[in-house]
Amino acid sequence: xxxxxxxxxxxxxxxxxxxxxxxxxxxxxxxxxxxxxxxxxxxxxxxxxxxxxxxxxxxxxxxxxxxxxxxxxxxxxxxxxxxxxxxxxxxxxxxxxxxxxxxxxxxxxxxxxxxxxxxxxxxxxxxxxxxxxxxxxxxxxxxxxxxxxxxxxxxxxxxxxxxxxxxxxxxxxxxxxxxxxxxxxxxxxxxxxxxxxxxxxxxxxxxxxxxxxxxxxxxxxxxxxxxxxxxxxxxxxxxxxxxxxxxxxxxxxxxxxxxxxxxxxxxxxxxxxxxxxxxxxxxxxxxxxxxxxxxxxxxxxxxxxxxxxxxxxxxxxxxxx
Ligand code: BTN
Numbered sequence: 001x002x003x004x005x006x007x008x009x010x011x012x013x014x015x016x017x018x019x020x021x022x023x024x025x026x027x028x029x030x031x032x033x034x035x036x037x038x039x040x041x042x043x044x045x046x047x048x049x050x051x052x053x054x055x056x057x058x059x060x061x062x063x064x065x066x067x068x069x070x071x072x073x074x075x076x077x078x079x080x081x082x083x084x085x086x087x088x089x090x091x092x093x094x095x096x097x098x099x100x101x102x103x104x105x106x107x108x109x110x111x112x113x114x115x116x117x118x119x120x121x122x123x124x125x126x127x128x129x130x131x132x133x134x135x136x137x138x139x140x141x142x143x144x145x146x147x148x149x150x151x152x153x154x155x156x157x158x159x160x161x162x163x164x165x166x167x168x169x170x171x172x173x174x175x176x177x178x179x180x181x182x183x184x185x186x187x188x189x190x191x192x193x194x195x196x197x198x199x200x201x202x203x204x205x206x207x208x209x210x211x212x213x214x215x216x217x218x219x220x221x222x223x224x225x226x227x228x229x230x231x232x233x234x235x236x237x238x239x240x241x242x243x244x245x246x247x248x249x250x251x252x253x254x255x256x257x258x259x260x261x262x263x264x265x266x267x268x269x270x271x272x273x274x275x276x277x278x279x280x281x282x283x284x285x286x287x288x289x290x291x292x293x294x295x296x297x298x299x300x301x302x303x304x305x306x307x308x309x310x311x312x313x314x315x316x317x318x319x320x321x
Contacts, residue, residue: 003042004087006035007128013059015052042111043126043215058214060128063108067238068245076246079253081105081136083245088127090114092134093205097193101201103138106245115207118189119317121222123207126215130227131186131208131237133244137252142197148260148298150176150190153204155267156247157186164243165233171272174291174300174318178208179272183226185209204248210237260298268293272320278302279321280311288321 005025009016016024021032036054039046045057065085072080081104089095091114092107101107109132112125125132139145154176161167161178169181178186186208194200209227211234228235260267268274271293278291280302289304299312 003035003038006032007039007044007056007060008062010039010046010054010056011060011062013056015049015055017053021054044128045214058211061237062128063110063241064238068108068242071239071242073246076242076249079104079249080245084108086110088113091116091205092132093189093191093203096134096136096203097191097201101136103136104249105136106249107134108132108241116189116205117187117207123187123189124221125207126212129209129211129215131206131210131241131244133208133241134203134205135245135248135252136201136203137249138199138201139256140199141256142195143192143200143202145256145259146190146192146202148263148294148296149202149204149255150188151267151294151298152251152255152260152263153188153190153206153248154178155263155270156251157188157206157208157244158270159266160243160247161228165228165235167228167231167233169231170270172267172270173272174294175298175313180226180231183224185226185228202252204252206244206248208240208244210235210240259296261296264294264296264298267298273318277321279319281317281319282311291318 009024018029018032022029036046046054047057048054063085065083081102084107086109088111089109091112092109095107096105111127112132115123115125117123154172158170158172162170171179173179176188177184189205191203192200209225211229212227213230273291276291280287287304289302292301292303295301295310299310302309
């Protein structure tokens with residue numbers, strides 16, 4: 001069932017009668033009804049008022065590749081390869097990992113049917129309300145030159161949200177969970193293809209909750225979450241996407257030159273639980289200590305019994321204690 005056309009009409013947030021929808025789409029009123037049901041199943045808040053018709057409460061700011069391209073900085077535009085904006089895709093990361101994607105390619109989607117998060121988790125991706133963004137870059141130096149990249153991405157996104165949208169209360173929970181007042185606002189998933197010691201392709205995936213709270217039937221999310229709307233921030237997703245791409249493509253292009261060192265102090269400025277008690281969980285053990293920050297490669301530094309211990313990626317997770 002093609003839902004994009006009915007969504008495009010209702011995106012203005014105004015009432016449309018069943019009859020006018022039917023004639024605009026060239027379908028019967030019964031078929032209109034079926035589509036509206038399908039929209040509700042996607043989590044869209046379709047309001048029906050007798051005598052007035054149907055509307056999407058609050059409207060929708062749909063993604064548009066031309067609008068995003070128009071808002072890119074000169075540097076972002078110069079580094080951009082192909083920009084794909086999908087109505088629906090399995091995973092924007094997967095799209096850029098497979099097929100003919102190349103350096104500077106960027107993918108966004110209104111909805112992901114198999115969005116993925118870190119540590120094998122799903123990333124719940126309801127339609128039209130958030131940012132699901134992936135960017136691809138190629139490197140010749142292998143992945144060791146990319147140490148700390150996911151932390152750098154988190155730090156740049158936090159900096160952008162604070163300075164462009166005046167968002168307060170942001171923190172980064174190691175390695176790269178974007179938190180708003182202790183609830184998860186976004187996350188970064190980096191995936192690598194090719195030769196890990198040489199020519200490789202890196203896909204940086206960012207999920208950022210924008211207005212998920214208007215979703216009428218959000219799928220259960222396994223942890224407390226926040227979105228920009230709850231923080232009183234109404235954003236044009238095309239502008240937000242353009243700002244993100246304009247910051248992240250230059251980061252990817254220049255990363256092997258200075259590495260995480262260039263972003264370490266920015267990351268620390270947002271670090272959650274800095275100098276506070278934490279517990280580090282790995283598969284085999286849990287260790288309590290005081291979070292002392294991150295080292296030059298982005299590994300976690302925790303003081304345990306007066307001695308600094310360093311933990312890197314993998315299966316380590318962090319909780320406040
Ligand atoms: C995390 O678990 O914190 C990372 C979440 C990353 C989600 C994003 S949404 C865009 C991109 N495509 C995916 O399938 N995942 C990432």
